[in-house]
Amino acid sequence: MDTITELLRGALEEVRSLGDGATASYIPELAQADPERLALSVVGPRGRVRSVGDEDAEFTIQSMSKPFVLALALVEHGRDAVFAKVGAEPSGEPFNAISLEADTGRPANPLINAGAIATTALIGGDDVDARTARIVELLSAFAGRSLWIDESVYASESSTGDRNRALAHLMRSYGVIDVSVDLAVETYFRQCSALVTVRDLAVMASTLAFGGWNPVTGERVVGESVARDVLSIMASCGMYDYSGQWMLRVGLPAKSGVSGGIIAVAPSQFGVAAFSPRLDEHGNSVRAVAIVEQLSERLGMHLLEPHESLAAPAVSVEGTAEGPTIRLSGELGFAGTERVMLVLRELASGMPEGATLTLDARELARTHPAALAVLEGEFEGLPLGLRLQT
Incomplete structure (x- = not known):
């Protein structure tokens, strides 16, 4: 077993000894879950899945x-159409609260029950089966394997979903x-009943972490802008009325479920999933919250941790027959251009007018367009023969 798995x-x-909380009693099938189950899984950029416990x-x-499902709605309709039907603000209330705008009936965000039902209602299909098939197909693409519904x-x-039906009737009265x-709510119940493992969830989280690209299958599942929008909502709303505390303590976009799972996303690093059925008063798994908080602290996963590589990309200088070459690798964001421009200016100050200076960006894994625009502007101000290789 490797060091990371250990x-x-x-x-x-x-966290195994934590015994607080209870299984979700309001859904009979979930109430019967084994409360001692405990599992953790992590997937990194190379697609290796590391899982421990009841994986x-x-x-x-x-x-x-x-x-x-929010991602699917964004793919099918676009951001403006989706957020015309559902808001993007934390509700500060429990997951099943009636968090609707007073004048429009629009739910606060897509991750509370009301907002999720409104989002599910946007998915195309003639009936419940057709809509469920579209949803399960996308969930399967995120997970990297075929998923299916637990009919029980x-x-x-x-049979116990009257509150969700009431929310749907209220939103329908507003035209949301x-x-x-029945079409909206039964589809929603079916999407929530898809069977997964902690491994599946970690792969799904990693696909969001890498901008909609599944690192296990190599498949592009959704576009980068869709993944970014989904993570933005998860960061502020994913843990219901514990979302503020979660962002303070863990600092990762996340989503919980009353079956006892939590997914968390460290963008461009890895996806994490934890599972244990006993829930706290917010509907979040007691042990899953504890374990992801612990990992975030130990591994420096918090979104607001400083990341020097973004401000200081890898830069090396080589001498060639044609003149010096500056080679860049890693990621070049807007903040990182300052370091590159400093190297450019230092080299240019010691070179004769008309000499050739090459900037080789072919090893950059990712470059923000604004960063290239800044460097091109810097080139124009130097009295040298300049060449950009990309």
Whole structure:
């Protein structure tokens, strides 16, 4: 077993003794879950999956489906159309609260139940089966394998889902939902009943982490702008009325589910998933929250941790027969151009007029267009023969 897996196993064992909380009692099938189940999985940029604990245990995705259905709605309709129907603000209330705008009936965000039902209602298809198929197809692409619905959990959710139906009726009265309540709500119940493992969830989280590209399958699932919009909502709204504390303590876009799972995303680094069925008063898994918080602290995953590589990309200078060459590697963002321009100016100050200076950017993994524009402007001000290789 490698060092990283040992680190994950150690983190898992540190939270195993936590016994607070209880399984979700309001959905009979979830109430029967084994409360001692505990699992953790991480997926990095090379697509290697590292999982420990009850990694093969299956459970339903529940509200962790919401970010991915939001992604599908964004793909099908675009940002403006989606957010005309649902807001983008933290509700500060429980997941099943009636958080609707007083004048429009628009739900606060897509990750509370009301907002998720409104988002699900946007997915195309003639009936529940057709809409569910579109959703499961996308969830499967994110997970890197075919997923399916747990029919017993679906039946349990549907039989106890009167509050969600009430929310849907209220939104339909405002015109937020354009389809029948049954079509919207039964599709929503079915999406929440998709079976996953902690490994599946980590792969799904990693696909968001890498801008919609699945590092396990190599498939482009959604575009970068869609992944970015989804992560923005997860960062502020994904943990319901614990979202502020979560951002303070963990600092990662995340989404929880009442089956006991949590997904968390360290953008451009890795996706994380943890699972344990006992929930706290917010509907979040007690042990999953603890373990992801622990990992964030130990591994420096918080979004607001300083990342020097963005401000200081790798720069090397080589002498050639044609003149010096500056080679760049890693990622070049806007902040990183300052260091590159400093090197350019220092070299230019010691070179005769008309000499050739080459900037080789072919090894950059990623370059922001604004950074290139700044460097091109810098080139124009130097009295040298300049060449840019990309």
